[in-house]
Amino acid sequence: MATKEGKAFKPGVLLKTPKGTRDWVGADLLLRDHIFNTISNIFKRHGGTPLDTPVFELKEILAEKYGEDSRLMYDLQDQGGELCSLRFDLTVPFARWVAMNNVTQVKRYQISKVYRRDQPAIARGRLREFYQCDFDIAGQCDPMIADAEIMCVVVEVFEALQLDITIKFNHRRILDGLFAVAGVPDDKIRAISSAVDKLDKIPWVEAKKEMVEDKGLPEEVADRIGGYVQHSGNISEMLEFLKSDEKLMANENVKAGVADISLLVSYLEAMDVANKVSFDLSLARGLDYYSGLIFEIIMTPPNIKGPTNPNDLGAPSLESKPRNASSQPQVGSIAAGGRYDNLVGMYGKRPIPCVGISFGIDRIYTLLDVRREKKPSALTQEIDVYVMAFGGKDFGGLLPERMSIARLLWNAGIRAEFSAKVIPKLTQQFKAAKDVPLAVILGEDELAAGQVRLKALGSGDDEAKQKDRGLLIYKKDLVEEVKKLLTAIVQA
Amino acid sequence: MATKEGKAFKPGVLLKTPKGTRDWVGADLLLRDHIFNTISNIFKRHGGTPLDTPVFELKEILAEKYGEDSRLMYDLQDQGGELCSLRFDLTVPFARWVAMNNVTQVKRYQISKVYRRDQPAIARGRLREFYQCDFDIAGQCDPMIADAEIMCVVVEVFEALQLDITIKFNHRRILDGLFAVAGVPDDKIRAISSAVDKLDKIPWVEAKKEMVEDKGLPEEVADRIGGYVQHSGNISEMLEFLKSDEKLMANENVKAGVADISLLVSYLEAMDVANKVSFDLSLARGLDYYSGLIFEIIMTPPNIKGPTNPNDLGAPSLESKPRNASSQPQVGSIAAGGRYDNLVGMYGKRPIPCVGISFGIDRIYTLLDVRREKKPSALTQEIDVYVMAFGGKDFGGLLPERMSIARLLWNAGIRAEFSAKVIPKLTQQFKAAKDVPLAVILGEDELAAGQVRLKALGSGDDEAKQKDRGLLIYKKDLVEEVKKLLTAIVQA
16 A cells, blocks of 8 residues: 555646655555564663654754755745754754753664655655654763664664664774875865765775866875775774774874774674674765764675575665666665764753764665565454344344444454445445454344354355354353454464 | 753754754653554554655645634745645645545544644643644445544543543534524624634633624624524433424524434444533534534533542543642643545545544643653663672773673563673662662673672662672573563562
8 A cells, every 4th residue: 555656636736745755554654663663672672762852943953963965954934933944864853952951871762754855766765754763872981882882783673674784884083084194185084085985886996086086186195095995804804904004003083993993893792793893994974973983784785695595685785786676675874873972062062972873764664665575474464353244135234233343342452343334235245354354243133132143254255255154152252252263363 | 851842042052942842752752652552553443544644745735724724834945846834734634645546445544743833832732743643534434434433433542541531522514504594694604603612711701792793793693693502411402402493404404414413323322432422512613624523522521520539630620710730731622523525525536525533642641641740650661680790809890791791681672781881880880770670790700600690679778789699590591580580570
């Protein structure tokens, strides 16, 4: 019952949802709720407190937090009173809440929609209205402990969702130091950083071209950057590579970043999640407010894991060649985060160090949705019992009696329906009940004796179903018998 | 941890949420989620399918649906592209979805925030951003069956929430007919209807004054209206009263409305909910789109129930005299709805008859919140196990070991925390664990033997807690032992 962005006309009125938005309905929504529940249960395990903030914030609260992405913000019209914008992420509202309430220590989570006037790509799960699902740890603590716990949360979440992921990480201070050592002028650092960040999508020659031709970096500086950011290996090799470079290690930022990462790795090992992380010097991330560790979660590329069964949807390829429609959708990063120690302080309060992760629910949904389509049996059964009645020529429909039985079942928490016709036809009722496991069948004679018929509808053909008249039981035993049969059906 | 609309200044930046909005956090949010779950489980019992629509809709979709309330709509700024407004209710987006997807039959529910630029009154649960929780039945069916099921849903919801309510109902066609028979000119019907609708808040003399002096109705017409709408009694008395008035019954609208209500009552009796409803000729409801049965749910006034214990928060007074702050908050109607058979057709599609109910979650929350404050024990326990360590002079903190134990517990779905200090103090750890039922205590000697200590923290004083060193168990048995103890604690 998915309702994708759709259109229909009548004279004058365009019948659609706004650009980049969609309706969610039925099983789609239940799958999304399942993702929410899975994730929030893990947040709760880690002592997370839920937070819900308004969908719009004062415009000045959001100002100067998002760099050049700010142009994608939705503003509310000035109708008198305060100027507001729709929230752009959940991190800035969280920082506003921390500052406003003088919170000094908290683990909070929030699952809410955010809004960006970006170019939508619905098939890849990129919309203008989309869910984020954030977990953040705020407060003074010893270095890298909270950062390691966030990564552990990431691993637990994707284990629970059965998605095989890799956490790519880097450190803003290492990146800053590395650019400085390579000879990037201060005023070009953000522009060069953004070119480096594209290295997961474009080859080095193109990134270098952008740096040199578009951004005016001397070629030898670009080559020095290339020597660093193209380096790859496991974490201890990467740390050795950095530590062995005396020029780099003479830079205070690089030194501090390397110390942080060495400590982080020891904690990740203690939590048994070190095998899920990968140190990537080319990871830069766009947002202004990150100040330390940064990370991005991708589906583990199959070439890392060796040959992959193309039907194993847990490990899609992220290589850049176009893939056909039947394969795993390419969704890019499915979660991202980092440390932002200065954001709360921007509101004029005491700075509170924070680190957090944001899960891209719509992209995760897109991945799980493909898997679901392969297992139609996983669809939920929406109604347990259909209450029906039939009789001879003078049959009056027994509507009040069907209502009364339905109420009995509803009161017991059983999902029940009946035909909204005074005198329903037998075939109509069986048709309406085709996906329902049980039927209660009323007849005048049985009711007079305080009895009803209960029958499992099973998967036989319609004619067979209609012939079997079911089990005759007393009304007072109905709820108990229904529960027994439902349990048996679930276990079968 | 409630965060009410709050303010704090720094030079230039006002640190607050926008007017009429608030943050929700911690136990407040968990109570709200509990209300959502309770209600949506009942919707599911009735075969409800969830729907989620975008927070904004095209402006022209919302146009001409809300009468004079339209001025309260939030518009998005024109940033190029489509003109949009924040949704004002969930009914119009539902009708848009039905029309856009050519749905002919559905029971759908939606729990989402809606937006109205009204004067906020936070203590009474009236905000500019607030939740609605809607259940609607769309599609052709025999008369009043769906209407009766909606009322049954209402009764089940408030039974589950343990709130003692009354469903006041009326019929738009009876009201229209009654105004026509009384002599109200067609062009004054909406204005007079709105004056009548105030009769739950103001006495008849004031309403009459508004009709005659402000709205120019001849006094004798107003008096005739008064003769009708002030009439009260139980449902069968009310039906008798209407049926005995030949002039009224000569009006086609009144006749059709009376027939509908007679049928409705027989269905409500079959579903055993007739004792919760009350026929109120003065109920009119503001929204344009209602076309048949209308209803509004209020807390049952104590005078209907006889003497009420003032501590029984299930039955607050709704009388108009001001009440002191310590008593039940006055929230007005806590749910409302009705039949709207023409709304879907306004989008140029085949008209689909609909009837639905909208629950005012923030008002229901306000009622339940007062009750919760009386039962602090009902607060949720947020963490199950605190992992701590202590040792002698050379104690290194055992941080990786605490992390490893925490990961073991998290993996088993157990909520666990540990101090984010490399070398935490014993007293700090006990303080942090003060609301936590269990502690796992690590020591170097025990760990060397593959063992840890597990202890119930109970409610003793800090000193006693610190002396008892707990049960010595093997690490491999930890999860099982923790689960056993937690079960025992929950059952105690």
